[in-house]
Amino acid sequence: MSGSRFEALQSIDRRWIFLALAVAVIAALVVQPVFRDSPGELVVPIFAAIEALAPGTPVLISLDYSPSSAPELEPMAAALTRHCLIRGLPVTYLSLWPTGNHMAGRIVERVIGPEYPDAVEGREWVTLGFQAGGELLVHALLDSLGSRFAADVRGIPLIEIPALAQVTGLNDYGIVVSLSAGTPGLKEWVLYGGDVGAFPLAGGCTGVGAPQFFPYYPRQLLGLMAALKGAAEYEAALNDDYAERVPRVMQATRGMGPQTVAHLVIVAFILLGNAGLFIGERRKRGRR
Amino acid sequence: MIHPLAVSHDFGVWVGALLTLMVFSFLYRDNPFYKFAEHVFVGVSAAYWMVIGFWTTLWPRVIVPLIPEASRIVSPDTPLPERDLSAVVPAVLGLMMLSRLVPRLSGLARWPTAFVLGTTAGYAVVRYVRSDFMHQIQATIGDGVLIPAAGGGWNVAESLAALVTLSGTIFGLIYFMNTRRGGTVTTPAARIGLLVLMVTFGASFGSAVMARISLLVGRLQELLGDWLGLL
Numbered sequence: 001m002s003g004s005r006f007e008a009l010q011s012i013d014r015r016w017i018f019l020a021l022a023v024a025v026i027a028a029l030v031v032q033p034v035f036r037d038s039p040g041e042l043v044v045p046i047f048a049a050i051e052a053l054a055p056g057t058p059v060l061i062s063l064d065y066s067p068s069s070a071p072e073l074e075p076m077a078a079a080l081t082r083h084c085l086i087r088g089l090p091v092t093y094l095s096l097w098p099t100g101n102h103m104a105g106r107i108v109e110r111v112i113g114p115e116y117p118d119a120v121e122g123r124e125w126v127t128l129g130f131q132a133g134g135e136l137l138v139h140a141l142l143d144s145l146g147s148r149f150a151a152d153v154r155g156i157p158l159i160e161i162p163a164l165a166q167v168t169g170l171n172d173y174g175i176v177v178s179l180s181a182g183t184p185g186l187k188e189w190v191l192y193g194g195d196v197g198a199f200p201l202a203g204g205c206t207g208v209g210a211p212q213f214f215p216y217y218p219r220q221l222l223g224l225m226a227a228l229k230g231a232a233e234y235e236a237a238l239n240d241d242y243a244e245r246v247p248r249v250m251q252a253t254r255g256m257g258p259q260t261v262a263h264l265v266i267v268a269f270i271l272l273g274n275a276g277l278f279i280g281e282r283r284k285r286g287r288r
Numbered sequence: 289m290i291h292p293l294a295v296s297h298d299f300g301v302w303v304g305a306l307l308t309l310m311v312f313s314f315l316y317r318d319n320p321f322y323k324f325a326e327h328v329f330v331g332v333s334a335a336y337w338m339v340i341g342f343w344t345t346l347w348p349r350v351i352v353p354l355i356p357e358a359s360r361i362v363s364p365d366t367p368l369p370e371r372d373l374s375a376v377v378p379a380v381l382g383l384m385m386l387s388r389l390v391p392r393l394s395g396l397a398r399w400p401t402a403f404v405l406g407t408t409a410g411y412a413v414v415r416y417v418r419s420d421f422m423h424q425i426q427a428t429i430g431d432g433v434l435i436p437a438a439g440g441g442w443n444v445a446e447s448l449a450a451l452v453t454l455s456g457t458i459f460g461l462i463y464f465m466n467t468r469r470g471g472t473v474t475t476p477a478a479r480i481g482l483l484v485l486m487v488t489f490g491a492s493f494g495s496a497v498m499a500r501i502s503l504l505v506g507r508l509q510e511l512l513g514d515w516l517g518l519l
Binding site: 029068071099111129136195207208210258 | 290315316336338341342344348363411412415416418419420423424426427430487488491492495496497498499500501502503504505506507508509512518519
């Protein structure tokens with residue numbers, strides 16, 4: 001290989017890289033390799049906290065994301081929902097994002113409906129939906145859900161909903177989990193909710209946002225599911241304890257196969273580019 | 289394993305799939321299909337926000353409190369809520385915000401803008417000092433660097449992690465204090481701080497790449513699964 005070819009390795013047209021990534025991911029989706037995860041240090045506390053709740057204790061899941069980040073965060077919402085329904089913990093869905101109602105609808109349609117046909121809306125779960133206000137909404141909910149939500153998304157007054165029978169404000173929840181793709185989201189829940197209130201707060205976030213939230217663990221966040229990997233770890237914990245009652249391979253675990261293959265392709269291109277640089281430089285020096 | 293081709297008959301799935309392909313086409317080069325998808329996205333997003341904003345904020349917080357009879361339009365059987373004239377304040381502030389559309393009155397928009405910025409800043413500063421400053425200092429140095437193990441002695445792994453966190457924070461701060469304009473690092477400690485920052489940025493970048501790949505996997509799952517029925 002001549003020196004110019006090594007130099008060419010450093011300037012591969014980005015479109016070849018995109019094509020290689022697309023082919024690798026499609027091949028992995030077709031072959032469906034499964035890489036089993038094990039629950040990590042940041043995920044175990046969330047799973048353990050939900051395990052420790054007495055049946056009937058309400059759990060709040062704040063779906064602070066939109067369809068653009070659903071591939072990362074929806075598996076977390078699905079896994080948490082499965083865990084809560086198996087344990088008999090009524091789930092409240094709300095959202096700081098206008099797209100939250102739709103996101104809650106997808107969980108009902110894709111998880112609760114097919115997997116838990118006996119679950120009843122209002123008893124096993126309730127969707128309060130979106131309310132504007134961001135951090136001010138979180139602050140207002142500390143004392144009273146009713147101050148900002150008169151009814152659930154069906155128009156049923158909160159007082160008539162069995163899933164909220166034990167709930168006045170956020171402090172009545174056994175745990176609050178914010179699944180966050182940006183602002184307002186987990187940061188607002190930490191600053192205006194968890195650090196002020198007396199309820200355990202956990203989070204799930206996209207890979208882009210994860211570095212921002214790691215410093216909050218463990219003092220300000222009970223645990224953190226970071227990106228698809230965090231969701232896959234939660235699914236692994238569910239599979240370890242409830243293998244009979246959850247699908248064998250869930251959404252995030254299925255996604256980790258193509259994810260791993262894509263990472264290998266990226267690493268290969270990085271190595272190739274660096275090899276081109278070092279060998280090219282050495283040959284140039286040799287010529288001098 | 290791969291299933292036989294079974295293309296979806298759902299109109300919504302087709303729209304989603306075609307728009308996805310139009311957006312992906314930008315990876316080759318800018319083109320009219322991408323531009324079309326981009327404009328559709330912006331238009332639909334704006335319309336969605338407007339509708340959601342009207343029905344979750346303007347209607348229940350301004351219109352119904354000021355004109356309770358309006359609630360009968362949506363739910364004729366529910367009892368009329370009490371009139372709440374305090375909703376006049378946000379209504380007037382909102383209208384003042386819209387005055388930017390009329391050049392002669394645009395100065396009025398400064399009042400609601402100042403109100404929003406002032407209250408938000410005043411409210412946020414307390415929380416940020418407490419959560420992002422005091423609590424973070426406490427988390428960095430609160431337990432020291434020698435973490436006791438449950439069975440006696442020291443937990444070596446956790447102690448090492450605490451040491452790296454503390455020293456990384458200190459060296460990172462030194463980097464910002466001992467760097468001249470133009471990025472010249474002046475002391476060995478600042479050079480270590482620079483290394484800490486580079487490792488942090490590298491980890492953040494890796495995390496961002498992982499997130500983007502997850503989104504790619506999600507879109508391809510929908511294309512191959514929901515649209516073509518191959519998965």
